[in-house]
Amino acid sequence: MRRLLEPLLPIGVILVTLAVPRVGEGDPLAFRITGPLELVGSPGATVRGVYWCVLYASSGRVRDVEGWSFGVTPSNLHVVSISTAGTDAEKAFGGGELLAELTPEGGAIGRAAISPVLPGVLDGAYRMVHLAILRVEAEVASDGAPLRARVEITGPPSATRGGEDLVLEALPMDVLVRAARDCCEARFNVGFSAREIGSPAPFEGILSAPGGRCDGSGGEILVPVLPGAVGETEVYVNVVRRVPVAHWALAVGLDGEAVVWEAVPVRFASGTPFEVRVDATRNGGIGGAITVMFLSETEAESLPATRSLLKLRVRAASPQPHDRELVARLSLEDGLQDGGREATWNVFSEDGGSSEAPCNGGTASLTLRFTPAEKPSFLRGDANVDGRVDISDGVHTLQSFFLGGARGSCRSAADFDDSGTVDISDASGTFQNLFLGGRRPPAPGSVQCGPDPSADGLGCLELPPCGLPST
Numbered sequence: 001m002r003r004l005l006e007p008l009l010p011i012g013v014i015l016v017t018l019a020v021p022r023v024g025e026g027d028p029l030a031f032r033i034t035g036p037l038e039l040v041g042s043p044g045a046t047v048r049g050v051y052w053c054v055l056y057a058s059s060g061r062v063r064d065v066e067g068w069s070f071g072v073t074p075s076n077l078h079v080v081s082i083s084t085a086g087t088d089a090e091k092a093f094g095g096g097e098l099l100a101e102l103t104p105e106g107g108a109i110g111r112a113a114i115s116p117v118l119p120g121v122l123d124g125a126y127r128m129v130h131l132a133i134l135r136v137e138a139e140v141a142s143d144g145a146p147l148r149a150r151v152e153i154t155g156p157p158s159a160t161r162g163g164e165d166l167v168l169e170a171l172p173m174d175v176l177v178r179a180a181r182d183c184c185e186a187r188f189n190v191g192f193s194a195r196e197i198g199s200p201a202p203f204e205g206i207l208s209a210p211g212g213r214c215d216g217s218g219g220e221i222l223v224p225v226l227p228g229a230v231g232e233t234e235v236y237v238n239v240v241r242r243v244p245v246a247h248w249a250l251a252v253g254l255d256g257e258a259v260v261w262e263a264v265p266v267r268f269a270s271g272t273p274f275e276v277r278v279d280a281t282r283n284g285g286i287g288g289a290i291t292v293m294f295l296s297e298t299e300a301e302s303l304p305a306t307r308s309l310l311k312l313r314v315r316a317a318s319p320q321p322h323d324r325e326l327v328a329r330l331s332l333e334d335g336l337q338d339g340g341r342e343a344t345w346n347v348f349s350e351d352g353g354s355s356e357a358p359c360n361g362g363t364a365s366l367t368l369r370f371t372p373a374e375k376p377s378f379l380r381g382d383a384n385v386d387g388r389v390d391i392s393d394g395v396h397t398l399q400s401f402f403l404g405g406a407r408g409s410c411r412s413a414a415d416f417d418d419s420g421t422v423d424i425s426d427a428s429g430t431f432q433n434l435f436l437g438g439r440r441p442p443a444p445g446s447v448q449c450g451p452d453p454s455a456d457g458l459g460c461l462e463l464p465p466c467g468l469p470s471t
Helices: 088-092 297-302 391-402 424-435
Strands: 013-018 029-034 038-041 046-057 067-075 078-083 128-139 147-161 169-171 173-179 188-193 219-225 232-241 247-256 258-265 274-278 287-294 306-316 326-332 347-349 365-372
Touching: 029 067, 029 147, 029 173, 038 046, 046 067, 046 147, 046 173, 067 078, 067 128, 088 128, 128 147, 128 173, 147 169, 219 232, 232 247, 232 365, 247 258, 247 306, 258 274, 258 287, 287 306, 306 326, 391 424
Parallel strands: 029 169, 038 173, 219 365
Antiparallel strands: 013 067, 029 046, 046 128, 067 147, 078 128, 147 173, 188 232, 232 306, 247 287, 247 326, 247 347, 258 306, 274 287, 326 365
16 A cells, blocks of 8 residues: 555656555456557647546456556657546546646656545446546657657556555557658548538548648638627538548547537438537547448448538637637547547548548648637628628618517618617618618628728627628
8 A cells, every 4th residue: 555655756647546446356457558559740740649548457347446556658759738537537536635747847746645435436337447638749750750659657557455556567558650641542531621511522622731742731710700709610520532431430629719519410311420529628628529420331432522521610718809819729639538438539431340540630630710800891781790781681670679679780780871870760771772772871881891980889799791801
């Protein structure tokens, strides 16, 4: 027991945790790391990976462990964070001390104090128990040469049952950090887009850096947002295939100043895929969504070369500041957990049997930039903010006054005569201009979008379809 409570050397990452009761005497246990075998990126780029620290029973189940202690020491990798959020250790912990921290030197120290736990939480339920989530980064060699890295269990690791130490095996994980291949002729690729795609052309509509090797990186979506408002946008996750695709499982991570607030099904003739939002607090700070689908043989062969598989509605994590962007990044993240406890790995299958990772799965990404928009453009008279001025705008204004209809989201656009107020005269002016040749509305007018030259305080609660004024 003394070994469990002794301070451990602050190298690598050291986690000490207590959880659940006894290991069956005939159930050999081992500490191990699970996660992607390769980290892939452009030469000179920084790549990242998400790994799970687990306690594994080579036969039987993990039973009745009173506590455990282990460290993680990476080589040719940098530890970004370690977390117990969403792990079996967190769910089983009933009190005392549960500590997993990084030190300024890139290592960590952990301590634990034994405390009673909830009985039976992990009493033989699983063969593999998740103890922590580890996020690492590595730099791809500028000359593209592969780099061999390792995530190794150190400490030394220990676990206890009945106050006695158990003999445990520690299994390291070897990781290859390499430059992205030319994926243009690969069987499966992925990419992101701002609209739904179903095209016979490979990579049609995919947001990607020009001149790349079909790596799917470099795409950006700019979302202008009025200060104080919360920005929203839609993103599609797509497959680019050169062979039939009968099955896929995709874990899309979102990191930064935004959240996925809805994962929307993209329907297929074979049915609707399984999809679920990913809780960032359960995945080491990474949110996102997971989708899994099996297609019929006929649809697997007839699917367009580039096809949207998942639609994400993304919302900024906070109201838009007036002086800076809010930035988030979408990418594939192996090992994300769904609403239960299962991890998902990014794979495609041609026949529903053997599977393979997408060629550009390590590089495909999309950056979302929510930018401050001080002066929105609009059409004068566009009261219902649909991007045009017609009879429905006058009707909209009248309904808001006399029938309790909703007020438009851009009051400046509803102010047809630019009087500084929205009233019945604006509806009248709209009808007269449309049907009786009445005077045209003041700037910016009803034909070409532009900003409001008047400082009347009406403003817009959201950006009309015109977007920002051109510069």
